[in-house]
Amino acid sequence: MANDLFINLLLLISFTFVGGHILKEAHESVMSKVYGKILIGIGGGILGILMMVYTIQVVGTNTLIDLRALSMIIMSSVGGLVSTIVAGLFIILYRVGYFGVNQSSIFAVVHICLYIICFHIINKKIKGYEKSWFAKLAVALTILVTTFLYLLRNVEGHYLIIAKFAIVVIFAGSLEYYLLKYTRRSNELYKIYRIDSTKDFLTGLNNTRSFDSLLNMSFNRVKENNKKLSCLMVDIDHFKRVNDTFGHPIGDMVLRELADILKKNVRNIDIIGRVGGEEFCILLLDCDKHRSYEIGLRIRDAVKEHSFPMGNDDNIKITVSIGAATYPDHVGNLEEILEKADAALYKAKQTGRDKVCESR
Structure with missing residues (x-):
């Protein structure tokens, strides 16, 4: 029997890694929605059906022996109640539709209903992934x-059959726990690394690499739609003096709070990047020169009025210089907009x- 259930075990392992790879690329907001959980449940239902395709039918009975219960545990652990119900419906429809209505299929339907109820209670009552998983495995077994x-x-020999099956379920369930734990941790690290590769570690803004990519996309959009594009280069005045006088931790705090001020004073569609130590660049999409100048003044005033806390009820004040350039008002060649904005920033400094x- 252990050899016959080997295909079920391979299906389980394959599903874990393939499903993990798919979820790695999926956005968390999608997977947290009902339709996302339904999609996860459909995947679990397909896994359960495949296990029944390679099931073991005990000779002389209508009883099927396979590992479909583990697909229900996975759904409960990954997608929650909705995914478990969807997977259960798929398994029930295939079990009854393909193998017919008999005593064993009725028990199989009862099993699915019990799994849904018991696993949901376990999710509510037992905290901790490991304890929850093995509680579900114990209930299913x-x-x-x-x-x-x-x-x-x-x-004849039904005790030996059941004992062998129980050993396989325990082994497969324990193996799947560690595989799923590894996959989830790998996906978490992948998402962290993906964010870190595009975001500035200190401010959370786009880093240079990400900003350059968004800049090129903005150029293409402007050319295709014949829109305006404004660029603001923002630089902290005498920032080296802040670091030398108060220390780099205070300098880092200033950079983080300045990033927040920039985000609050532009639109959600605008793009902000940290492109140097204390230099920031803002792309104002579909924004003419008059509007961009007003936004620049608003940012300058907001920074000037803001008190940057140093701890112990002490605060410091800073100012910023800003250079603005707009295509096509100031710049005839779109690719020169950063250069023109930087030249305007230099003029503000001088x-x-x-x-x-x-x-100009």
Whole structure:
């Protein structure tokens, strides 16, 4: 029997890694929605059906022996109640539709209903992934062994059959726990690394690599739709003095709070990047020169009025210089917009700082 259930075990392992790879690329907001959980449940239902395709039918009975209970445990652990119900419906429809209505199929339907109810209660009552998983495994094994003791009572050697099956379920369930735990941890690390590769570690804004990619996308959008594009280069005045006087931790705090000020004073569609130590770049989509200048003034004033806390009820004040350039108002060649904005920033620095200068 252990050899016959080997295909079920391979299906379980394959499903874990393939499903894990798919979920790795899926956005968390999608998977948390009802339709996302339904999709997960459909996957679990397909796994349960495949296990029944390679099931073992005990000779002289209508009883099927396979590992479909583990697919229900996976659904409960990954997708919750909705996914478990959807997977259960798929398994029930195939079990009854393909193998017919008989005593064993009725018990199989009862099993699914018990799994849904018991696993949901376990999710509510037992905290901790490991404890919850093995509690579900124990419940499923108890239900299966109890049922098989009844259904196979007239089969010769049924105790040995049930004992072998229980050992396989325990082994497969334990193996799947560690595989699923490894897959989930790998996916978490992948998402962290993916975010870290595009976001500045200190401010949470787009880093240089990500900003360059978004800049190229913005260029293409502007060219295709014949829209305007404005660019603001923002630089902290005398930032080295802040670091030298108060220390780098205070300098880091200033950068983080400045990033928050920038985000609060632009639209959600605008793109902000940290492109240097204390230099930031803002792309204002579909924004003319008058509006971009107003936004630049608003940012300058917001920074000037903000008190940056140092701890112990002490605060410091800073100012910023801003260079602005707009395509096509200031720049005829879209690819030169950063250069023009940077030149305007240099002009703001040279003429007194704490001001907004436009490209000419």
